[in-house]
Amino acid sequence: MSHSPIRADFDQYMVPNYAPADYIPVRGVGSRVWDQAGKEFVDFAGGIAVNSLGHAHPALVKALTEQAQKVWHVSNSLTNEPALRLAKKLVEATFADRVFFCNSGAEANEAAFKLARRWAIETVGADKHEIIATTNSFHGRTFFTVTVGGQPKYSDGFGPRPQGITHIAYNDIEALKAAISDKTAAVVIEPVQGEGGVLPAQAAYLKAARELCDQHKALLVFDEVQTGVGRSGSLYAYQEYGVTPDILTSAKSLGGGFPIGAMLTTEAIARHFAVGTHGSTYGGNPLACAVAEAVIDTVNTPAVLAGVKAKHDRFASALNALSAETGVFSEVRGMGLLIGAVLSDKYKGRAKDFMTAAAREGVMVLQAGPDVVRFAPSLVIEDTDIDEGMARFARAVRAVAAA
Template identity: 60%
Template sequence: MNAKLETGATTRPVTRQTFDDVLVPTYAPAAMVPVRASGLDLWDQNGKHYLDFTSGIAVSSLGHCNPALVAALTAQLNNVWHLGNGYTNEPVLRLALALTEATFADRAFFCNSGAEANEGALKLARKYAHTKFGPHKSRIISCLSSFHGRTLFTVSVGGQPKYTEGFEPLPQEINHIPYNDIDAARAAIGDDVCAVIVEPIQGEGGVIPGDPAYLKALRELCDQTGALLIFDEVQSGVGRTGALYAYMDKGVTPDILTSAKALGNGYPIGAMLTTNEIAAHFGVGSHGTTYGGNPLAATVALNVLETINQPAFLARVKEASDKIFAKLRKLAADYPQVFGEVRGSGLLIGLPVAEAFKGRAKDITKAAEALGLMLLIAGTDVVRFAPALIVTDAQIDEADRILRAAVDGMLNAAPAK
């Protein structure tokens, strides 16, 4: 036995300090440590209750420990966990059928995360272009302030230089243009472009909805140049906007779509969806993953998809969205010195801070957390709301009450000017 491995390692006491002691410091998590959750309710090590309006960054859309998902996963746990890609399995075949039947796609590739889904999409786009047009067609167009993952390829494609600093040299033939700028798109997308990747709603970049006219222009430019249009729906997909995928409400169909986050409700899974013609350029051995599409992940995802992709469920998402937007518009009107104009789509919502609170979005979420409300940020100037899609009217009212109390506390604690 390793001398450093103590007996009882699975039950030894741990605290937030343990993170600082033994984990690579890539995150700065909250002081509290969650230990139990159900729906939108969460409790920390001290038994304190929180209302979770983060859903694990738009992941746990059916709530924590959803009973139907727990039952489905438990049943699969007693059948088969993992096989490797030398074999297929029934859950992944059913999931692929369900996703292709519900979307524009003919084919699905499964992996473990949004970054992997985007990595696969970008590799496929280059493979497709090189085979069909030649290696000169390799340039990738992305948007400034976009986010597409943390692999070296996807972080380079993402339009936020702070995430690439220190990792040079970066992959080449990648250019970034302003989001929602049609003229910039026209100037950038030429015959040497193999792919244009875009979020229908920029999430990490500030919760900025894509203008339908802009997305349609991208579609037209890709059609004209032979480039593939990739929609990154890792955050906006699986019901988050009130449609199964955001493209369905935008009037634009991509060539490749990537999905993750809510697809597994917290169980790691990613998916890349595309057409027969494009998928044919990924032959046997050209791409792969050890765990992608394993029976456990596929079982959870299939049950998530079947629950969310129902007209009544999606209609309720839009209803809940309207209620939160109304609350936040009233909040911004009551506290104009703190907040700007709310924006977003469905239950992916951003509330920018006013000039006097620039750079202080995190301070607001910390104040709310102290009172029992978990929120996100999208950059330093936007408070982000991404509650589970099953959020109730009573929970929306409670979140509004807590956020108002948090803002009042901040304003009362501020020194007089």
């Protein structure tokens, strides 16, 4: 007799590094999701900024099922058509000349940091290996990326960390000037800090970072795992700022829910990853690349990108009105469809309470630290879904505020 999975199975069979909600989604269409009991949710979470085209988007279903009838996987001693098509489209749409495919944002950042150090050591020498990152940043969960990430709670307790990594305040030009030197291999920045509270970079800060990296012959690395593939209202957020990095990392929205990551860079830098220096067994998987190509084809259009900005305004207007009514939020910030509602002093530390209350009302939201409620919905979410989801979220906010 087959066993129908229930939430308690997680506690019995899974490693306890997550604390999932008490419901299990089983079906999704567009920006609506249903759980095992048939309860409907409006999805403002997007799988943490992953489901760029919502659930079961016809273009992605078609790409996946067609590729599934052809070839699922080949080794890295071969290449494949979907990977080559996707790489070409990414190069043509960005500053990059070369692409490396992997499975996640953490892997993309791992590759970026390794490449930056390899480039620096081979072009200058062993002393040029230092990496500068920012406090409250997040770059993944491998030991290297979690150490570069500026949140010690994620890297503490695992023994000696990789060395040569410095953390400075985000958006602080003077701190960057004081930290950077000719020993710096790379400066790593999220154009919008996601896990750190949905905090956008100031344009002057990114421009100064570019100039300082050029002065010290260091690489500028933009982690666009969360901001990339249309979420900012441009294909990549660096295009919004007009500041071009040397290396860019992408994942999350790139696969629309199918695991894929990518590192983009120039030809001169890419050549330092010679044959055998780095790899990924599943990187460039034909299924993943076929889906990601469909994502790029769908998202990278004037209509969709303009729609992201219009939908941002619709969210922000509703959140600001709710804030004026309840006093729960002190600020609504972000870029495109990566939005953070910052809790006012009275409600500091209670982001999870609002997330839990929202689920009770039938809307899925996120938190970005304890003080920010985060929204990262489908880039093509219907206005009717925004309005219905915000009505549900408003009920949740009022309930928490009245408690």
